[in-house]
Amino acid sequence: MGSDWKRKGFNIAQMRQLAERTLPKPVFDFADGGAEDERTLRRNEDAFADYQFRPQPLRGAEHIDLSIELFGTHLSLPVIIGPTGLAGLFWPDGERATARAAKHAGTIYCLSHGSVCRLEDLNSPEIGPRWMQVFIYKDRSFTIELTERAQAAGYHALILTVDNQYLGRRERDLVNGFSIPPRFGIKDVIAMAGKSAWLRRMIPELPRITFGNYIREGQASDIKALAGRMQSLLDPAMNWNDVDMLRKTWRGPLIIKGLLHPDDAREAIKRGVDGIIVSNHGGRQLDGAIAAIDALPAMIDATDQKIPVMVDGGFRRGSDMIKALALGARACLIGRPHLWGVSTAGEEGVRHVLDLYRQEITRTMGLLGVTRIADLSPHVLVPRKAI
Numbered sequence: 001m002g003s004d005w006k007r008k009g010f011n012i013a014q015m016r017q018l019a020e021r022t023l024p025k026p027v028f029d030f031a032d033g034g035a036e037d038e039r040t041l042r043r044n045e046d047a048f049a050d051y052q053f054r055p056q057p058l059r060g061a062e063h064i065d066l067s068i069e070l071f072g073t074h075l076s077l078p079v080i081i082g083p084t085g086l087a088g089l090f091w092p093d094g095e096r097a098t099a100r101a102a103k104h105a106g107t108i109y110c111l112s113h114g115s116v117c118r119l120e121d122l123n124s125p126e127i128g129p130r131w132m133q134v135f136i137y138k139d140r141s142f143t144i145e146l147t148e149r150a151q152a153a154g155y156h157a158l159i160l161t162v163d164n165q166y167l168g169r170r171e172r173d174l175v176n177g178f179s180i181p182p183r184f185g186i187k188d189v190i191a192m193a194g195k196s197a198w199l200r201r202m203i204p205e206l207p208r209i210t211f212g213n214y215i216r217e218g219q220a221s222d223i224k225a226l227a228g229r230m231q232s233l234l235d236p237a238m239n240w241n242d243v244d245m246l247r248k249t250w251r252g253p254l255i256i257k258g259l260l261h262p263d264d265a266r267e268a269i270k271r272g273v274d275g276i277i278v279s280n281h282g283g284r285q286l287d288g289a290i291a292a293i294d295a296l297p298a299m300i301d302a303t304d305q306k307i308p309v310m311v312d313g314g315f316r317r318g319s320d321m322i323k324a325l326a327l328g329a330r331a332c333l334i335g336r337p338h339l340w341g342v343s344t345a346g347e348e349g350v351r352h353v354l355d356l357y358r359q360e361i362t363r364t365m366g367l368l369g370v371t372r373i374a375d376l377s378p379h380v381l382v383p384r385k386a387i
């Protein structure tokens, strides 16, 4: 990658292309792909086109303020780095590089259960507010253990992801023979002409790539053993009692990620949950699930402003985010876009991605004639056609 990547990466779609050029195909597709026919993956992005803006440019929009408050934390922009497993596969120490970029931009970093680093490793002064993401395991004591470790390590909020108890079938990974840890056959090596920068950076790292949070004393710590353990640990019998269990254990904001049904939003409030993330896991789990932005209005109605509603899936423009915020979301999370940033240029790449969103959100608000995030409302949107 030459030094002119910033010029070439002038929007998020271009950052995706730069990542595609940098990464071996199986690694790029691991992040880029979705489940089965990738219908939900595509609809997540396409659905934004169903909303149009109705600007009011004569309201004076000289000073635009993107800041928001979330669970007592001040964010400089309404964009959060969502949890993604194995970020350290895209750049050496990718999770810490991304977390530093989040702090630089004035926002929150969510660490995945499946990070390469251990959750305790995100503890330097260059790292700001962090949220920890967990699953429900057959052995509940392991969920509790992760939760207690996160509490001790000073994480501000806990995210329970609920849409991953069965693993979605990501068919690109099957076609590519993507495995954990990545193994490259002759065909892959031939296809890797032009990927030398990633190879140089990552080949020395590959033996260290593992699921850091799953390492236990006296047990095998190589990634293959841990990946097998992790899948067999997830409990498909998970239910609302598990939310109650976490509510009792976790002292701080508890967030459920992966809700799409308004009844579940109402139930979450009854169970004492502090926030929800409307999400279909970026189209990586249930193919055919409703697009995040399509699901959002009913979720906003169901929560009736009692708890903050966040959303992720398909945000590739600041203007996409304005649509979600105008519908009532408090903040938007990004998954793949920060991975494209870190793959391209490490911490600098993620800073650049966050900066692109910042610029686009600011410009969109200016053109709409709105100066504060709190002033965004459905009035700036033209009522959409029924799906």
Ligand SMILES: Cc1cc2nc3c(=O)[nH]c(=O)nc-3n(C[C@H](O)[C@H](O)[C@H](O)COP(=O)(O)O)c2cc1C
Residues within 6 Å of the ligand: 030, 031, 032, 044, 082, 083, 084, 085, 112, 113, 114, 133, 161, 257, 279, 280, 281, 282, 283, 284, 312, 313, 314, 315, 333, 334, 335, 336, 337
């Ligand atoms: C490579 C990759 C790994 C992910 N790992 C996790 C994870 O460990 N936990 C989780 O809750 N979500 C995970 N997600 C889902 C993201 O948090 C997020 O819901 C999704 O990527 C949002 O869609 P977007 O990629 O279109 O922004 C992952 C997504 C990707 C692309």
